[in-house]
Amino acid sequence: MKKIVIDPITRLEGHGKILIYLDEEGKLRDAILQVPELRGFEAFCRGRRAEEMPQITERICGVCPEAHHLASAKALDAAFQAEVPKPARLQRELFYNTYIFSDHLLHLVFLGGPDLLLPDAEKAERNILGVIKRFPDLGRKVVEVRAQAQKILELIGGKAIHPVFALPGGVAKPLSAEDRGIILAASERMVELGKTMIAVFHEEILPQPEFQSLLLSEETWLPTHYMGLVDENLAPNFYDGLVRVVTAEGAELFRLSGPEALGKIAERSEPWTYVKFPYLTDFGWQGLRAGPDSGIYRVGPLARLNVAERMATPLAQEEYERFLDFFGEKPVHATFAYHWARLIEMVQAAETAAKLAKEPELTGSTVRGKLGAPGEGVGVIEAARGTLFHHYKLDPQGLVEYANLIVATTHNAPGIGLSVKQMAAAVVERGMPDEHLLNRVEMAFRAYDPCLACATHFLPGRLPVAVEIYDAEGKLLRRVEG
Amino acid sequence: MKLAVYWTGSCGGCDVSFLELGMGLLEVLSRVEIVFWPALVDAKRRDLERLPARSVDVTLVNGVIRTAENKEMVEILREKSKFLGAYGACAHLGGIPALANQVNGVTEIVFGPGFRPGAPLGEAAEDAPPELLPEALSLDEVVPVDFVVPGCPPPAGLIARFFEAAFAEAISPGRIFAGEKALCEECPRTREDRRLTRIVRPHEVQPDPEKCLLDQGIICLGPVTRAGCGAACPKGGMPCTGCLGPTPKAGDPALAMLSALASLVRAGEEGESAFPEENKILDSLVDPIGTLYKYSFAKYGRPLLKLARKRQEVRA
């Protein structure tokens, strides 16, 4: 029995190992993506001041701190029964769309991008340095515009990485007219870069036969259900909306508020990884497999484009139509379509930011809503990687009694595991894989742009556990619920 | 210059922070050879293990030391590196995840009824996820550290300062790449006659944007925290919470700040008749550990906590 270990996996956020188990004939027995990290936020958040939660929970992830910062603020808005005044809401939304743009850009160029832009590169070149070498102009533009986007985050958030501005009921301070001017100019550069990246995608990436085969082959096709936030027009909205779940066959399963949707999700743990596996309670746990009768669902760019009926902005809508045209059917189950979906969302985020930057009330001085007594609240938001729930219970002093988070990449943990297994099977089919082929196995998770620090924030406690007893042939004999 | 960057119990923010150099990043990248940096390049653990001892010129480690694997990896990196530094608050002081040290019996919670890490069914024990260490530690508890680039994450100015020193081969041992003076020196807010007549929480008030936050009753750790970030948080309307770590003279930043806050509290003239009112003000400081040890609980609070635990064991 042989074993191939990829350690560590690279060009993503977080720690991981891929373990590929082969049988005597060298065929795949099993493949898992193991997450070996764990910090325990839900445990040490207890006893903390409620208003600190946006700053504490954002340290779950330094790539998407903005998502936690605002999901946390929204949970606190609910817990304090506060209504956020328009200038504060505009600040938050503008900030948030800028973050989505920046985070997606990071993945498209620094993380997943090198695989797509440099398909034949050797290991040493297969990274941002290689990208900058091959596309120096694009590289420079990306670094420049990203800096401008980060400037927006700093002006509104106080800091670009680990912002400080969100509070229950609003934000820390009003935005000045001068800052708005800088933000407006930067947001227009963001839209420009979005257009450039679309052109690059259609010129450099989409035409590649290898990429086309990744998009259309069976070995990367995973039929799951999908979850994402939509606005009243059934377009994706990153900051707010209802949680919509669409089945693998394209029917709406439900469209609910954050707290209600939370009740439709359960989580399951396995001893060999520190990430939990969520599933839809409507289907129950049917094992780690995809399909219309399984409880497994996916989140993130591809999921959001699958649950939406249209995009919210014109350039994004144009590209969305080209995307749907290419695949011919919906939902799109092709895992590598995540990259294209990410690009489309990046453009919507830029367009939305540019629109919001023009709103007159953005510089309004009323930035805090009235707060009621501290209680319980749920905040839901779409992080770049998918739906994010924060649920808090506060005591009468406004200290955290209980915190539960379901984080984007956690929802995708089953999907990622399945995609890695699919690709590993395909790769070992062709014989003992070389470094290049092993990278393909990694490409299978990179499509999801996973954030494993996010996925593994919790300290497992009294979790419901099931013990499954298998016979020598791997047939399930007995299952005991703990 | 051969560079390695590694993350242990990390959020990834420190790895992203290099991008805040903007165009400066392109210059840095053109002058380094990245031998190991899982976030950005595809070098694997076995590539690191194959490197000769002390062949990496500079290694930056970010993240709290939380698992057995974290400890293993930094020990390997220490062996391979000429200079190894703590990058970011978690490696420097424990960071926010070090607050987990306060959770009683972390190991019992993790390995309690319901969960034990183990290998996939039928596979070798070595395939299990790494065990959690009983405590979350700062980097210098595990390996000798040559320098620190502090912050959560380190601000661009300090990162630039660091690379300048690194390229000039001028990293003096023990150097902390931040200011020696307190944050108050950098803060644009005006300080008046300092008197803490109330302690309020940031969401309870809308502070005057020009005046010192501490003067307005909002707990700001500026007085005990190193300068170097341009007072980003106070400029953003929120108090400093101490991420750059204590000034050289502060010692334990929580106890230093505790002392300062107590000094500043006033309920009218000082005197016996003011005691009850003073106590009321002091009582409105809630969650002292989370407020004062926010980033530094591994390095500073933990030794005292350990004392409490040791006694609980002996008692039991």
Add this chain to the structure above:
Amino acid sequence: MPEFEPRIVAFLCRWCAAAGADLAGTSRLQYPPNAIPIRVNCSGRVEPQWVVEALKAGADGVLIGGCHPGDCHYVVGNYKTRRRIYLLRRMLAEMGIEPERVRLEWISATEGARFAQVVSDFVAELKRLGPLHGNGGRG
């Protein structure tokens, strides 16, 4: 097993409490020898960090002796001490260490007997609480 003898570090202000301690000595008053005196110019000079260092270094309890309110040689030093120790005791409690292990007492230069009584009481209290470092019986 020998009886646990608590070790106390006593920060005493030179103008009042230390003088009171001296008076207890010259008056030949009998009281337990468990306190190690450290003279400071004012109880307001005592940093919370010193108290914690003393506990970490092996003390089972820390005594701070200052002037009565209104009598501080530096006028307001002891008022600050009071507030500092108030907060420090809360911090210790949060950490799981009994706040009773840190005691603040006002002792004037003429109160030799009071000083002796304070030390006796503190030793009895610490015996009740038990050793901080869990290795009992140190003399």
